[in-house]
Amino acid sequence: MARYGMVFDLKRCIGCNACVVGCKQENSLPDGVFFTRTLSQEYGVYPTVNRVYIPTLCNHCEDAPCQKVCPSGATYTRPDGIVMVDPEKCIGCGSCAVACPYDQRTELKAESFKAGLFGTGEVTPFEKQGYVRFTPGMVTKCDFCSGRVDAGLDPACVVTCPTDARIFGDLDDPNSKASRLIRERGGRQPLPEKNTRPKVYYID
Amino acid sequence: MAANPKAVHNSIKPGRWVRSTCKMCLHSCTNLIHVTEDGIINTVEGDPTNPSNRGKLCPKGNSAIMRHYDPNRFKQPLKRTNPEKGPNVDPKWQPISWDEAFDIVAGKLKEALADDPRRIIPSLEDFQKMNIWVWPLAFGNFNFFQSGGTMCGGAYHPVNGYIHSAFAAANDAKYCNFWVNDGTGDGFSSHLHAAAQSYWVANARVDRGMKCVTVEPRLSISGAKSEEWVPIRPATDRHFALSLCHVMVSERWCDFAFLRRDTNAPYLVGPDGYFVRNAAGKVYVWDETVGQAKLWDDPTLGKLALEGSYTVEGKACKPAFQRFRDILAECSPEAMEKITTVPAATVRRLAKQLYDAAEIARDSKIEIDGRILPLRPAAYNYYRGAQGHKLGFQTNHAFKMVNFLLGNIDAPGGHMGVTLDDQWVEHGHIEPGENGMIKPTPHQLGPVPPFSWPPQTFHLMDYFPVGVHPPHLNLEVFMNPEKYGLEFRPDTMVVCHSNPLWAMQGPREKWFEFMRSMKFIVVSDIIPTETTQWADVILPSHDVFESWNMTMIEPPHTEGMCMRQPAVPPLYDTKSEEEIFTELADRLGVLDSYNQVLNFALGFVNKPELMLQPGIRYTDKEIARRKGLLWNGQDLDWYMEHGHAVTERRNDKWYRPWEGLRLHFYIEDMLKQRDDLRAKMDAAGVPYRDTWAWDDYQPLPTTRLDPVHEEPPEYDLYGIFFKDIQLNFGESLSNPWIQDIVYRDPVHIAFMLNPQTAAKKGLKATDILKVESPYGRIYGRLGLSEGWHPDTLGVSNSLSRAKGKLGGVKHAGGHFNDLLPYDLRNTDGVTGQPETVCKLRITRLDDWPQFLKDGGSVYDLVDEIALPGKGRKH
Numbered sequence A: 001m002a003r004y005g006m007v008f009d010l011k012r013c014i015g016c017n018a019c020v021v022g023c024k025q026e027n028s029l030p031d032g033v034f035f036t037r038t039l040s041q042e043y044g045v046y047p048t049v050n051r052v053y054i055p056t057l058c059n060h061c062e063d064a065p066c067q068k069v070c071p072s073g074a075t076y077t078r079p080d081g082i083v084m085v086d087p088e089k090c091i092g093c094g095s096c097a098v099a100c101p102y103d104q105r106t107e108l109k110a111e112s113f114k115a116g117l118f119g120t121g122e123v124t125p126f127e128k129q130g131y132v133r134f135t136p137g138m139v140t141k142c143d144f145c146s147g148r149v150d151a152g153l154d155p156a157c158v159v160t161c162p163t164d165a166r167i168f169g170d171l172d173d174p175n176s177k178a179s180r181l182i183r184e185r186g187g188r189q190p191l192p193e194k195n196t197r198p199k200v201y202y203i204d
Numbered sequence B: 001m002a003a004n005p006k007a008v009h010n011s012i013k014p015g016r017w018v019r020s021t022c023k024m025c026l027h028s029c030t031n032l033i034h035v036t037e038d039g040i041i042n043t044v045e046g047d048p049t050n051p052s053n054r055g056k057l058c059p060k061g062n063s064a065i066m067r068h069y070d071p072n073r074f075k076q077p078l079k080r081t082n083p084e085k086g087p088n089v090d091p092k093w094q095p096i097s098w099d100e101a102f103d104i105v106a107g108k109l110k111e112a113l114a115d116d117p118r119r120i121i122p123s124l125e126d127f128q129k130m131n132i133w134v135w136p137l138a139f140g141n142f143n144f145f146q147s148g149g150t151m152c153g154g155a156y157h158p159v160n161g162y163i164h165s166a167f168a169a170a171n172d173a174k175y176c177n178f179w180v181n182d183g184t185g186d187g188f189s190s191h192l193h194a195a196a197q198s199y200w201v202a203n204a205r206v207d208r209g210m211k212c213v214t215v216e217p218r219l220s221i222s223g224a225k226s227e228e229w230v231p232i233r234p235a236t237d238r239h240f241a242l243s244l245c246h247v248m249v250s251e252r253w254c255d256f257a258f259l260r261r262d263t264n265a266p267y268l269v270g271p272d273g274y275f276v277r278n279a280a281g282k283v284y285v286w287d288e289t290v291g292q293a294k295l296w297d298d299p300t301l302g303k304l305a306l307e308g309s310y311t312v313e314g315k316a317c318k319p320a321f322q323r324f325r326d327i328l329a330e331c332s333p334e335a336m337e338k339i340t341t342v343p344a345a346t347v348r349r350l351a352k353q354l355y356d357a358a359e360i361a362r363d364s365k366i367e368i369d370g371r372i373l374p375l376r377p378a379a380y381n382y383y384r385g386a387q388g389h390k391l392g393f394q395t396n397h398a399f400k401m402v403n404f405l406l407g408n409i410d411a412p413g414g415h416m417g418v419t420l421d422d423q424w425v426e427h428g429h430i431e432p433g434e435n436g437m438i439k440p441t442p443h444q445l446g447p448v449p450p451f452s453w454p455p456q457t458f459h460l461m462d463y464f465p466v467g468v469h470p471p472h473l474n475l476e477v478f479m480n481p482e483k484y485g486l487e488f489r490p491d492t493m494v495v496c497h498s499n500p501l502w503a504m505q506g507p508r509e510k511w512f513e514f515m516r517s518m519k520f521i522v523v524s525d526i527i528p529t530e531t532t533q534w535a536d537v538i539l540p541s542h543d544v545f546e547s548w549n550m551t552m553i554e555p556p557h558t559e560g561m562c563m564r565q566p567a568v569p570p571l572y573d574t575k576s577e578e579e580i581f582t583e584l585a586d587r588l589g590v591l592d593s594y595n596q597v598l599n600f601a602l603g604f605v606n607k608p609e610l611m612l613q614p615g616i617r618y619t620d621k622e623i624a625r626r627k628g629l630l631w632n633g634q635d636l637d638w639y640m641e642h643g644h645a646v647t648e649r650r651n652d653k654w655y656r657p658w659e660g661l662r663l664h665f666y667i668e669d670m671l672k673q674r675d676d677l678r679a680k681m682d683a684a685g686v687p688y689r690d691t692w693a694w695d696d697y698q699p700l701p702t703t704r705l706d707p708v709h710e711e712p713p714e715y716d717l718y719g720i721f722f723k724d725i726q727l728n729f730g731e732s733l734s735n736p737w738i739q740d741i742v743y744r745d746p747v748h749i750a751f752m753l754n755p756q757t758a759a760k761k762g763l764k765a766t767d768i769l770k771v772e773s774p775y776g777r778i779y780g781r782l783g784l785s786e787g788w789h790p791d792t793l794g795v796s797n798s799l800s801r802a803k804g805k806l807g808g809v810k811h812a813g814g815h816f817n818d819l820l821p822y823d824l825r826n827t828d829g830v831t832g833q834p835e836t837v838c839k840l841r842i843t844r845l846d847d848w849p850q851f852l853k854d855g856g857s858v859y860d861l862v863d864e865i866a867l868p869g870k871g872r873k874h
Ligand code: SF4
Pocket: A012, A013, A014, A015, A016, A017, A018, A019, A020, A038, A053, A055, A160, A161, A162, A163, A164, A165, A166
């Protein structure tokens, strides 16, 4: 069984947000909801200043605090390591959102489904065909496009990234591109001190 | 792809995939469109078979669905019932039938046409459909009211036409090892095929270790990803390039062999600036080996002189290269630093890095397809920000000069000419010109009007013989028609996928007057814009998922046609642009001449069996089919299966396609064009000929300052505007997904200033500012970033929309374009390129002006989603 994870190549990422929009498209996310974001951080003082673009998503932690605190069992981990949220079981308590040290949990407010993406109260056919997957009030997050992964495809954000800054793969396979990059370029996990054992690595 | 009936992810729901082409910018990444069993488009992905974008799309390309399902789309033809027009006036649209719409529009156009065709002013900006762009030529109309051209590359395109005989230019990411980006986001965020080019460049950077340097007043994405950001004062990039040239020439860090063999740098120039010719018109060079003048094609030529002074045919003369050296004498990095603020030491180091990286000293070679070519893997790339100045022609030429000295023009790893549309596979873009040089092709966008007095065009294109149309001059002439001798007034406007009221420089208030002077305005578009609100009739067109097209649009590393086909039937009662404009042509009685214009513009004349015939109205599908056939002989079924005919650029056309000819290092044609125009103006007695910008015509770039530097001293800052990949080309901000990313990005939600400068002025982040130039004013909130040159205030294009009641976008306190001049003083006399930098003064306000407090501004949105402390999500 694979153990899926993602590597972000900070040298490649140009902060274009194609991944962010591609994710909204693939997952029919309501306005203001993100499963992945690309942050930017400026550092230094003029003229020796720079900015880094940092893609983020759910880290699919091996010791996922969100899962530990979930009272309903809605949050679970698949055998391939993808941390999932079951919309049927989620009671919308928000414990996971408090527990996640990475701010990766979002509550889907009932209003956002009604306003529509254009805020006109008109819900487009695109939204209608997509929103059926959600239960309003549930607290959700990225699932590595689990359905695509089951079909042998990479997550949508990975496929569209113009610079190939997102590398998805089996971390247990030493020959996967992801494992190789982590090894060769010294992959680092986000907030290791939280002991969540993220399956997301950054290289630069 | 595997379909799963229970899938929650859109791309794997049951459905079908359709191959097509993106149109969220003017370029043409090909895509795959997923249509569900219920006929809903739920995914657009990049097409992995296209060697250009290879399955990738930029954020705009990923957001196309939101354009298709925009509830604000025009759903049927509309007629205005409110005679009052204004930016916030409801047109009170009344739905009408297509028949009625065509009757009204054709009636108004016919009336104008019968009286004076020049009364029609077109604004036709669909860059993927040049067949619509050229529509006015069917009745000999050269008026022009669209921004494409001067607000992108008014001077850029003509100079590329002179140097490469091509439309655009790019560094060769395949082999380049040292890439300078000046005032452009090529390879990172904008300009040519952003989604594709950022892939090519990321691979070069990460896999091959290509080094990048970005010269720009702001720390752009390109700057952030480069090894070095070189902050520069706006509108001084030419001086920076000349200082690099100074060092390269004085240190002998140049590819002299290239200059001697492949350029006109050794041609002898007389005191009048023209080449020295014999009686038969042949140009002289100086043969250093034997110390005598010879004709350029003399078979006994030894080593050609690039330097020195000579006397030939009784004339004192110098090689063109020496003339450039003479100019460079005053361009030391120390002298230029006073203008550019770039430290002299930085310039000297960069000159050496460029020279070393170009592998000139060891004269590196590479074999490609059996040809041994010079390998010159260092190049200077530039675009809008760097080139958009009053002295645009000279500025572009100065950047080319760095590349000339590196010997990298069209060389592997170097600076390449990028054609717009090759039309058919074998079509080469180089033709021999006079005296062994390539034929310059400054008019990359088709024919321009001949000289005429009184002028035949409202924007004075009659007097820009090598230019791209200067649309801002419509306003200058509108304000002073007598001064310019205009015998007509345009009053009937035809618009298609163009938004001049957003894109044009000069104050909105004056442009509104211009719009009010129109008796009739017809607009064909898909969603409301600043311009559609002024229309009398709206002719709604299909969108990109509902129509056919075939296009090749300046792809840097690839060539070939990209097909668009309908993925779904039209959602509404719309028509293709072809149907609309051929119907109008037919009703105006110019269908045959339109078809003939298309035969030339689309290249059908080159394969007579494809030529459009008189009397036939051709559909979007048939035009697409013929363009595909012209490209590679394949019919539509082949394209429907393959989606595109894109391959990597053929090496024989990409690398040194002019082999055996010489390039225009020295652009003598500037003098010919100047003298020719002058003679015509003199003969016609054009009253303003003595004040025409004759000095702008220079065969070599000079250090003359652009007039923006001479504004009154109280304007103590420079103003620039910028886009990033989320906003690259064209309208994006009515798209909720683009809004969702743009208004969370700190650089797109405030006027950006360096903290040092803010501190000096007693300003802090989030202060409300009034920003004034000598031409206009805008309002906004202050943002601080160390990534800004201290002399510069930056305004994102996201803050430059003018809200209308039906506009679909939010007002942001005024438009940067309001701050820019629209006059001749700030227009390049050669190309019509206007200045796009301004001088500014800023004042802190205690509160927003009332019109912004009335609600609905960008800042309300920003406060809600992105302001620190207010639930910032990004
Ligand atoms: S698509 Fe790729 S390059 Fe663009 S922001 Fe996302 S990770 Fe970065």
